[in-house]
Amino acid sequence: MSRHGEETGLATRPTSGNLWKNRNFTIFWLGQSLSVLGGxxxxxxxxxxxxxxTGSIVQMGAVTAIAGVAGIATGTFAGYVVDRTDRRRTMIICDAVRAFxxxxxxxxxxxxxxxxLLYALTAVVAALKTIFDVAYVAAVVNLVDTDQLTSANSRLQGTFAVGSILGPVLAGFVAAGVGASWALAIDGATFAVSALSLLFVRLAAPKEPRETGADGSAGLLREVFAVGLRFIWEHPALRSLTALLTLLTFLTLGATDLLIFRVQHDLGRDSATLGYIVAISGLGSILAAVTAGTLRRVVGFGTCWLGSVLLIALSVSVICTSRSLIVIAAMASTFMFAIxxxxVSSMTLRQQVTPDRLLGRVTSAFWTVHNASGPVGAAVITLAADRYGVPAIGLAGGAFCLLIFAIGIFTPLRTARPEELACRAPHITGTPPEGPPASSPLEDSDK
Structure with a gap:
């Protein structure tokens, strides 16, 4: 048995079948369900x-900015950490430190x-969250078989959607009763439960050996981030997906601000009304999580992803121009369904085409690149909305999504199964793994 196997107590690789009978994934899912609620x-x-x-909305924005910067900065090396360490152990450490x-x-x-104190806590917790999230995505491929990835990701996303509805409501009650600091302590307790649950999870052995070192400082720098970027660039579907998602994130991160401003400022509604609309929007996420596996299987990746872009264009345009709260709530739910x-579609594609030994670095590079446009887009969109009005910016945002869709139909993303496309450089590593040469990431995509 490999050293990695000795450290984790590896389970046998999962096989196709009923996902509910997969003990390791079920424990993982239940533990993360509570953690998502805390988050x-x-x-x-x-x-x-x-x-x-602080009593300042500017300082509130500073906390958000610190979290964003810490996450993006950590993303440049999180994938290296995940690919070179025991993924389960890495998640347990991140959970334990955040809990403390x-x-x-x-x-x-x-x-x-x-x-x-709040700024320092925000930076450290955001950095640990980034490392955990990269390990979390990479670990899923060691918990379920390839043909179960969409179903597994859908279940995890469904839990996230439910937590997104219940969490803020619970936070409001706790903050009003005993203070916001105790609400954060509850989040810490859920991380402790997550760490405990991971002790009972066993990840299957990777399909190919992972690398154990880099050749000097130049090799280390290449391993940390550039190898993930290079794999994305060499794979035609991931290259197109990263580019278009970067453009889409430029708009979508600021879409929530447009919704808030439209409901409270333009329509003069109170925070309670806004809360109901946000809660209703979560129903769209739940519906998408339940149906994503079937939709991906029946209509294919291209229809799911590019169709989602069209739904985002429609929902943003209507949210920002309608004066009906019912219509706005319905479109907010449509927006969350599409997102x-x-x-789910993009995460599954990335897991299918990326070799296990590179999955952490590819995920980290993918997230870092496309998420970097979000804060910039949010700033540009909110400033523009303040000057030109939410309706005008909403319509411009819808047109922007239509442009993304138009570009997408000329890329590999239009196909039903882009995971079957060949990568031009399947052996991208700084140091070749021990043993026989790695196989193309496409060879295992349908097993």
Whole structure:
């Protein structure tokens, strides 16, 4: 048995069949379900705590910016860490440290509401979250068989959607009752449960040996990030997906701000009404999570992903121009349906075409590149909306999505099964793995 096998207590590789009978995935899914709920609590609790500490909306924005910068910076090396370490152990460490930091916050906060403490906590937790999330995506391929990936990702996304609905509601009750710092401590407790559940999960052995070192500092730099970028560039479907998703993220991250401004400022509705609309939008995510596997299998990747872009164009345009709350809520749900369907489709494609030994670095590079456009887009969109009005920017955003769709139909993304496309350089590594040469990532895509 390999050294990696000795460290993890490897399970046998899962086979096709009923996903509910997969013990390791079920434990993993249940543990992450509670963790997702805790993370959704933090989405509301963290801004509330920032406002409590500073009384400034600008400082609230600074907390969000710190989290974004820390996540993007960590993304440049997170994939290297995940591909060179035991993935299960990495997730347990990230969970344990986050649990300790967040559970320690309430007593520290009681000693004084220091903004610097909040900033430092935000940066560290965001960095750990990035490493955990990369390991989380990479670990799924060691829990289920290839033909179960879409179903597994759909179930995980469905849990995320439910948590996104319940988390902010629970955070509001806890923050109002005992304070926002205790709401964050609850999030910390869910990380502790997640770490405990991972102790009972066994990941299957990787299909090919992972590399164990790099040749000097230049080799290390190449291994950390560039190898993931190169694999994305060499694979025609991933290259197109990364480019178009970068453009799409430029718009979608700021879409929530447009919704908030439209409902509260333009239509003069209160926060409770906005909360109901956000909750209803979560139903779209749940529907997409339930149906993504079937849709991907019946109509193919191209229809799912490019169709999602069209739905985003429609929903953004209508949300920003309609004065009917019912229509806005329906379109918000449509928007979340499209975002979730596109997300499940792209995640599954990346897992199918990427060799196990590169999956962490490819995921990290993929996320870092396309997420980097989000903060810039959010700033541009909100500034433009302030000057020209939400309806005009919403229509411009819809037209922008139509442009992305038009470009997409001339790329490999239009095909039903882009995972079958050949990669021009299937042996991309800084140091060749031990043993026989690695096979093309396409050879295992349908096993």
């Amino acid at each position: 959704s609590i933090s989405v509301l609790a963290l801004p509330l705590l920032a406002l409590e500490a 930091l967040l559970c320690a916050l309430p007593p520290l906060w009681a000693l004084g509401h220091h903004a610097w 979730t369907l596109a997300g």
